[in-house]
Amino acid sequence: MAAVDLNAEALGVPRKQLMESSGNAVARACRDLAEPGASVAIVAGRGNNGGDALVAARFLKAYDVTVHLLGRPETISTDIARENWDALVAGEADRRTVTDSAAFDLGDPDLVVDAMLGTGVTGALREPEATAASAINESSAAVLAVDVPSGVDADTGDAAGLAVDADRVVTFHDDKPGLGDLDCEVVVADIGIPEAAELFTGPGDLLALDRDAQSHKGDHGDVLVVGGGPYTGAPALAAQSALRAGADLARIACPEAVSREVQGYSENLIVRGFSGDRLTPEHVPSLLDFADDRDAVVFGPGLGDADESLDAVREFLAAYDGTAVVDADALQVVPEVDTEATLICTPHQGELAKMGGETDADWETRSDLVREFAADLGHTLLVKGAYDVVSDGDAVRVNRTGNPGMTVGGTGDVLAGATGALAAVLPPLDAAAVAAYANGRAGDLAAEAFGGGLVATDLLERLPAALRGDDE
Numbered sequence: 001m002a003a004v005d006l007n008a009e010a011l012g013v014p015r016k017q018l019m020e021s022s023g024n025a026v027a028r029a030c031r032d033l034a035e036p037g038a039s040v041a042i043v044a045g046r047g048n049n050g051g052d053a054l055v056a057a058r059f060l061k062a063y064d065v066t067v068h069l070l071g072r073p074e075t076i077s078t079d080i081a082r083e084n085w086d087a088l089v090a091g092e093a094d095r096r097t098v099t100d101s102a103a104f105d106l107g108d109p110d111l112v113v114d115a116m117l118g119t120g121v122t123g124a125l126r127e128p129e130a131t132a133a134s135a136i137n138e139s140s141a142a143v144l145a146v147d148v149p150s151g152v153d154a155d156t157g158d159a160a161g162l163a164v165d166a167d168r169v170v171t172f173h174d175d176k177p178g179l180g181d182l183d184c185e186v187v188v189a190d191i192g193i194p195e196a197a198e199l200f201t202g203p204g205d206l207l208a209l210d211r212d213a214q215s216h217k218g219d220h221g222d223v224l225v226v227g228g229g230p231y232t233g234a235p236a237l238a239a240q241s242a243l244r245a246g247a248d249l250a251r252i253a254c255p256e257a258v259s260r261e262v263q264g265y266s267e268n269l270i271v272r273g274f275s276g277d278r279l280t281p282e283h284v285p286s287l288l289d290f291a292d293d294r295d296a297v298v299f300g301p302g303l304g305d306a307d308e309s310l311d312a313v314r315e316f317l318a319a320y321d322g323t324a325v326v327d328a329d330a331l332q333v334v335p336e337v338d339t340e341a342t343l344i345c346t347p348h349q350g351e352l353a354k355m356g357g358e359t360d361a362d363w364e365t366r367s368d369l370v371r372e373f374a375a376d377l378g379h380t381l382l383v384k385g386a387y388d389v390v391s392d393g394d395a396v397r398v399n400r401t402g403n404p405g406m407t408v409g410g411t412g413d414v415l416a417g418a419t420g421a422l423a424a425v426l427p428p429l430d431a432a433a434v435a436a437y438a439n440g441r442a443g444d445l446a447a448e449a450f451g452g453g454l455v456a457t458d459l460l461e462r463l464p465a466a467l468r469g470d471d472e
């Protein structure tokens with residue numbers, strides 16, 4: 001929800017506007033539950049859940065409204081909620097502040113609006129919320145909860161202690177998993193979040209990185225790039241990109257014939273050569289061994305399409321059961337391989353066609369085709385284009401960052417490497433979506449400096465800023 005929020009904001013629909021819609025929906029629910037003239041007690045917490053109800057108060061002029069703010073107005077935790085408290089001028093509602101739980105007096109209203117806590121709840125209700133929750137539960141009034149009954153965890157439905165017993169919940173945008181098991185009526189209100197905020201990647205998607213990467217206990221990934229032979233720049237770009245996208249270690253397995261050259265691009269890379277001048281099936285057992293201890297493998301950059309190399313890719317994937325990003329010439333073997341591995345395939349339109357996938361000039365039609373093909377393959381696809389389409393066969397995300405300057409060679413290797421690093425810390429769909437977004441942002445930042453003359457290494461330097469969400 002926080003990610004969708006931030007994406008909505010980037011699309012020009014700020015949170016305050018959403019709060020106005022939420023408050024309006026709460027007021028509508030009040031009108032459903034009580035006749036004009038009825039007494040309504042709004043019990044508001046200091047977060048945005050309270051803010052929603054403060055908005056509602058402005059829409060309930062036909063009612064006898066009392067607002068009980070739990071705490072002093074200075075302690076309201078967000079600007080938008082405080083602005084809505086200030087907007088309730090004297091006379092519009094009877095405004096009371098509750099600073100001592102012993103002094104809390106709910107009165108005998110016809111309807112209670114529980115807006116103490118929403119999705120921001122942590123742990124058992126503290127004071128004065130606990131006292132207020134008891135008073136609400138003891139009251140004979142109908143109880144309308146805003147977003148979620150206070151004290152209930154919206155994700156799980158669990159309460160760490162006391163929780164409000166609501167008759168009806170008006171929740172926003174989407175049903176919350178924790179509301180299903182509650183013994184009350186749940187109404188979902190559309191608060192005008194643009195569909196684009198969920199479909200298109202945006203700055204909100206970067207939040208996944210904070211959340212999930214933290215849970216990986218400081219382990220930000222050990223990524224192996226398998227490639228090189230006919231080309232040397234591609235694996236070096238992919239591995240450097242993995243480092244710039246946050247991997248702790250980036251290793252390259254490439255033919256000995258080119259390993260010194262590949263190492264020469266950067267002292268940050270750990271390069272291991274295998275015999276000869278290209279990948280062949282005889283290298284697969286030791287590669288599998290080497291890949292076993294890595295968090296993710298990026299297979300394909302600069303590998304070439306010699307028959308023996310493609311045989312090696314087939315044998316590797318058939319035996320591998322970890323996470324791999326498959327790019328470039330390696331892509332064409334994916335449809336024929338039966339593998340336990342979790343694959344993220346990163347084809348451009350031409351490579352997609354070679355894999356047997358269909359495309360279309362219209363991005364929406366293309367989205368459907370990509371989703372169906374990903375479902376057939378049983379893997380995640382990131383199909384590159386002016387609009388990148390990401391799908392795991394179920395969900396679809398579309399990325400619009402990037403610019404025509406990025407058609408220059410090497411940007412695909414940068415994307416593959418970044419995807420590998422992110423796949424070490426995020427689920428495949430998120431890894432692909434965040435990588436596409438950040439790679440495009442890095443390209444846009446590079447275009448500000450170099451216009452159509454940008455080159456792939458310019459993206460490497462700008463990836464960290466793109467992943468931090470700078471300038472958003």
Ligand SMILES: NC(=O)C1=CN([C@@H]2O[C@H](COP(=O)(O)OP(=O)(O)OC[C@H]3O[C@@H](n4cnc5c(N)ncnc54)[C@H](O)[C@@H]3O)[C@@H](O)[C@H]2O)[C@H](O)CC1
Pocket residue numbers: 001002005015018019022045046047048049050051052077078116117118119120121122123124125126127129146147148172191
């Ligand atoms: N798109 C959206 O998500 C929208 C959500 N809206 C509403 O906003 C709330 C979530 O608001 P938030 O400010 O993040 O959190 P809360 O209001 O739920 O609570 C924060 C507040 O509560 C304190 N606190 C936390 N735990 C406890 C506790 N156990 N006891 C007492 N106090 C507690 C904490 O310190 C904070 O001060 C969402 O539910 C929606 O109602 C938007 O308005 C519309 C868009």
Ligand SMILES: [K+]
Pocket residue numbers: 049114115116117118145146147148149150
């Ligand atoms: K609530």
